[in-house]
Amino acid sequence: xxxxxxxxxxxxxxxxxxxxxxxxxxxxxxxxxxxxxxxxxxxxxxxxxxxxxxxxxxxxxxxxxxxxxxxxxxxxxxxxxxxxxxxxxxxxxxxxxxxxxxxxxxxxxxxxxxxxxxxxxxxxxxxxxxxxxxxxxxxxxxxxxxxxxxxxxxxxxxxxxxxxxxxxxxxxxxxxxxxxxxxxxxxxxxxxxxxxxxxxxxxxxxxxxxxxxxxxxxxxxxxxxxxxxxxxxxxxxxxxxxxxxxxxxxxxxxxxxxxxxxxxxxxxxxxxxxxxxxxxxxxxxxxxxxxxxxxxxxxxxxxxxxxxxxxxxxxxxxxxxxxxxxxxxxxxxxxxxxxxxxxxxxxxxxxxxxxxxxxxxxxxxxxxxxxxxxxxxxxxxxxxxxxxxxxxxxxxxxxxxxxxxxxxxxxxxxxxxxxxxxxxxxxxxxxxxxxxxxxxxxxxxxxxxxxxxxxxxxxx
Amino acid sequence: xxxxxxxxxxxxxxxxxxxxxxxxxxxxxxxxxxxxxxxxxxxxxxxxxxxxxxxxxxxxxxxxxxxxxxxxxxxxxxxxxxxxxxxxxxxxxxxxxxxxxxxxxxxxxxxxxxxxxxxxxxxxxxxxxxxxxxxxxxxxxxxxxxxxxxxxxxxxxxxxxxxxxxxxxxxxxxxxxxxxxxxxxxxxxxxxxxxxxxxxxxxxxxxxxxxxxxxxxxxxxxxxxxxxxxxxxxxxxxxxxxxxxxxxxxxxxxxxxxxxxxxxxxxxxxxxxxxxxxxxxxxxxxxxxxxxxxxxxxxxxxxxxxxxxxxxxxxxxxxxxxxxxxxxxxxxxxxx
Numbered sequence: 001x002x003x004x005x006x007x008x009x010x011x012x013x014x015x016x017x018x019x020x021x022x023x024x025x026x027x028x029x030x031x032x033x034x035x036x037x038x039x040x041x042x043x044x045x046x047x048x049x050x051x052x053x054x055x056x057x058x059x060x061x062x063x064x065x066x067x068x069x070x071x072x073x074x075x076x077x078x079x080x081x082x083x084x085x086x087x088x089x090x091x092x093x094x095x096x097x098x099x100x101x102x103x104x105x106x107x108x109x110x111x112x113x114x115x116x117x118x119x120x121x122x123x124x125x126x127x128x129x130x131x132x133x134x135x136x137x138x139x140x141x142x143x144x145x146x147x148x149x150x151x152x153x154x155x156x157x158x159x160x161x162x163x164x165x166x167x168x169x170x171x172x173x174x175x176x177x178x179x180x181x182x183x184x185x186x187x188x189x190x191x192x193x194x195x196x197x198x199x200x201x202x203x204x205x206x207x208x209x210x211x212x213x214x215x216x217x218x219x220x221x222x223x224x225x226x227x228x229x230x231x232x233x234x235x236x237x238x239x240x241x242x243x244x245x246x247x248x249x250x251x252x253x254x255x256x257x258x259x260x261x262x263x264x265x266x267x268x269x270x271x272x273x274x275x276x277x278x279x280x281x282x283x284x285x286x287x288x289x290x291x292x293x294x295x296x297x298x299x300x301x302x303x304x305x306x307x308x309x310x311x312x313x314x315x316x317x318x319x320x321x322x323x324x325x326x327x328x329x330x331x332x333x334x335x336x337x338x339x340x341x342x343x344x345x346x347x348x349x350x351x352x353x354x355x356x357x358x359x360x361x362x363x364x365x366x367x368x369x370x371x372x373x374x375x376x377x378x379x380x381x382x383x384x385x386x387x388x389x390x391x392x393x394x395x396x397x398x399x400x401x402x403x404x405x406x407x408x409x410x411x412x413x414x415x416x417x418x419x420x421x422x423x424x425x426x427x428x429x430x431x432x433x434x435x436x437x438x439x440x441x442x443x444x445x446x447x448x449x450x451x452x453x454x455x456x457x458x459x460x
Numbered sequence: 461x462x463x464x465x466x467x468x469x470x471x472x473x474x475x476x477x478x479x480x481x482x483x484x485x486x487x488x489x490x491x492x493x494x495x496x497x498x499x500x501x502x503x504x505x506x507x508x509x510x511x512x513x514x515x516x517x518x519x520x521x522x523x524x525x526x527x528x529x530x531x532x533x534x535x536x537x538x539x540x541x542x543x544x545x546x547x548x549x550x551x552x553x554x555x556x557x558x559x560x561x562x563x564x565x566x567x568x569x570x571x572x573x574x575x576x577x578x579x580x581x582x583x584x585x586x587x588x589x590x591x592x593x594x595x596x597x598x599x600x601x602x603x604x605x606x607x608x609x610x611x612x613x614x615x616x617x618x619x620x621x622x623x624x625x626x627x628x629x630x631x632x633x634x635x636x637x638x639x640x641x642x643x644x645x646x647x648x649x650x651x652x653x654x655x656x657x658x659x660x661x662x663x664x665x666x667x668x669x670x671x672x673x674x675x676x677x678x679x680x681x682x683x684x685x686x687x688x689x690x691x692x693x694x695x696x697x698x699x700x701x702x703x704x705x706x707x708x709x710x711x712x713x714x715x716x717x718x719x720x721x722x723x724x725x726x727x728x729x730x731x732x733x734x735x736x737x738x739x740x741x742x743x744x745x746x747x748x749x750x751x752x753x754x755x756x757x758x759x760x761x762x763x764x765x766x767x768x769x770x771x772x773x774x775x776x777x778x779x780x781x782x783x784x785x786x787x788x789x790x791x792x793x794x795x796x
Contacts, residue, residue: 059561062561063560063561066557070553073528074524077535077536077539077540078543078546078547084532085607088528088535090759092535092755093763095525096766097766099526100525100766100770100774103521104770107514107515107518108518111510111511111512112511112784165762405540407608412543416543416544419547427554427558430562434565438565
């Protein structure tokens with residue numbers, strides 16, 4: 001394999017892996033902060049136990065997100081030096097702002113929160129977890145501002161052989177990030193909700209000690225899930241409409257729509273012949289894709305063949321078609337997981353209102369498995385975002401093959417690829433082992449008040 | 461002063477902050493297996509840097525981000541050029557960060573022992589590599605006309621750069637021992653004191669040998685001439701005074717002196733580089749400088765505004781967090 005393919009594979013593996021931890025950090029930080037706020041307001045020990053129980057899982061997950069994030073920041077220079085030279089004037093800025101404005105707060109105040117339980121006034125300690133939550137989500141915003149430039153370049157001019165920034169405000173208010181950020185934000189909420197719901201359900205089924213912690217957690221998570229999933233779907237719809245305008249090829253690939261249609265039908269299930277660019281077998285709903293794109297059952301959605309011809313005219317000869325099958329199935333898995341979560345969240349809300357959650361063992365048994373749904377949706381969502389942009393690294397400006405480091409040999413990239421993959425594999429095992437261990441462990445929420453124990457921290 | 465110079469200074473400041481702060485937590489990590497005789501003592505050692513290490517590491521990430529934003533050519537050249545060294549640093553830093561969070565979350569001695577050695581590796585390897593990296597920057601590397609590094613990984617590992625690596629390693633270890641003597645109590649503080657006083661003389665010798673070698677290997681020191689100026693002389697004075705303060709058992713001053721030694725050493729190297737960022741040992745015309753490697757004027761303006769607002773805020777709340785956790789660590793304070 002050439003160093004280009006290896007560098008791409010390494011980016012895919014390390015990014016997917018990093019994004020495995022990030023959404024839970026985003027959503028759970030807010031949820032833990034809300035729990036502690038409730039403890040602060042009511043003084044109810046149950047809320048404190050909830051904060052500590054979920055806080056511990058949050059910390060284990062957070063550490064993995066942080067350390068894998070360092071690779072992300074370094075990797076652009078290591079494997080994609082020509083990309084870094086070409087867009088550094090624009091792309092470096094949000095990364096630096098992220099570190100200065102958000103990441104410093106996150107890491108400093110996480111330490112303050114973890115070590116400050118008995119050393120800070122309650123109000124200051126509560127403020128520290130809120131700072132962690134706000135800064136984490138602010139971090140994500142700056143990273144997505146950077147990513148949005150790759151999807152939809154704005155606020156720049158081509159000068160001195162590179163893209164130079166001309167309008168920072170345009171970069172920050174990129175129409176792409178305005179739809180992408182809410183989608184990621186609510187994905188985080190959804191991920192945290194199903195994480196908490198799944199683990200709480202497991203405890204409710206086993207009638208663990210101090211069941212009230214998990215009863216309340218499940219109720220909170222249900223509301224959180226409904227808000228998260230409904231919003232993520234609504235924003236996702238807006239995002240798709242924006243995609244039709246800004247990156248029509250991504251939409252066409254996600255739909256395996258070979259030729260433009262008006263009104264455009266939506267594929268439910270297609271087996272395609274990718275090199276031949278035709279359907280082998282397809283079930284389609286007429287007009288639905290037009291509805292997705294324009295909120296009405298008519299309107300042209302451009303197909304792959306027409307866009308290819310259009311791009312050849314604009315950018316010169318070349319292959320402008322992203323990998324269709326991967327995009328098509330990523331999109332379907334993401335949307336499928338999303339609607340499954342919507343159904344589960346609404347059913348959960350129904351049982352919670354009826355106060356029957358604990359008497360619905362079949363539903364409760366299902367929920368721990370549902371933890372995988374948001375992860376599936378997060379990963380396939382990213383795959384679609386990045387693969388649908390191919391062959392571009394910066395849409396319309398730079399192709400992936402022109403972005404790779406020319407002076408790094410394939411052997412070198414292979415070495416780091418194997419190294420990171422092995423390391424990440426081992427760490428994943430350790431991480432899941434610890435998460436499972438502490439998710440099952442209800443001793444930390446046992447009924448004795450913490451104050452009676454001389455060294456509560458020994459449980460850490 | 462133009463904005464390119466301002467950003468050169470800012471990146472130097474970020475590296476000084478990183479070496480000063482992460483310097484002692486690398487040192488603590490290096491000393492962990494040797495100073496902690498049993499599990500509880502090891503936990504005390506780790507918890508001295510518990511609330512801080514993550515915030516300290518962000519100095520490095522910010523320095524990387526600032527380089528990317530202000531001098532993207534430098535970022536691209538160094539990161540692709542020093543590929544394997546950075547890969548090694550990333551792997552060990554990942555293991556280290558995870559180890560802090562994971563090691564005390566399971567009681568099995570094998571589990572804890574493994575992660576303790578990961579903390580050691582994750583502190584010692586970057587501690588060594590930073591010395592190697594800085595000496596290569598000071599001496600110059602094989603940069604071609606297109607700003608690409610054309611040497612190999614092994615070219616970065618000369619006897620001179622390895623000497624520099626050992627010098628930074630021992631300087632960090634000494635810095636960490638002094639920090640431990642400030643942050644622990646009783647027998648542990650005494651042990652840290654003894655370690656620091658044993659490390660000091662070898663540190664002085666190695667660093668001085670490195671300085672002498674630098675006169676032969678780099679033009680930075682040659683340019684300094686017979687009167688090298690405040691920064692290198694200050695670094696030397698600080699280094700020598702550490703021994704005095706240790707003997708007088710004034711550990712606070714010894715720690716300050718050790719920090720001053722690190723900060724002024726980094727400052728010496730950066731002021732010797734200026735206005736160059738990466739020296740080409742193939743052709744001086746191929747050097748990366750703060751002008752040919754920089755972002756556009758507009759980007760530098762925007763970033764200056766951001767930095768001038770946020771760097772003081774960061775300094776303020778990080779200082780506050782050190783104030784909150786200023787107490788010495790005892791066995792009742794263990795979170796990790």
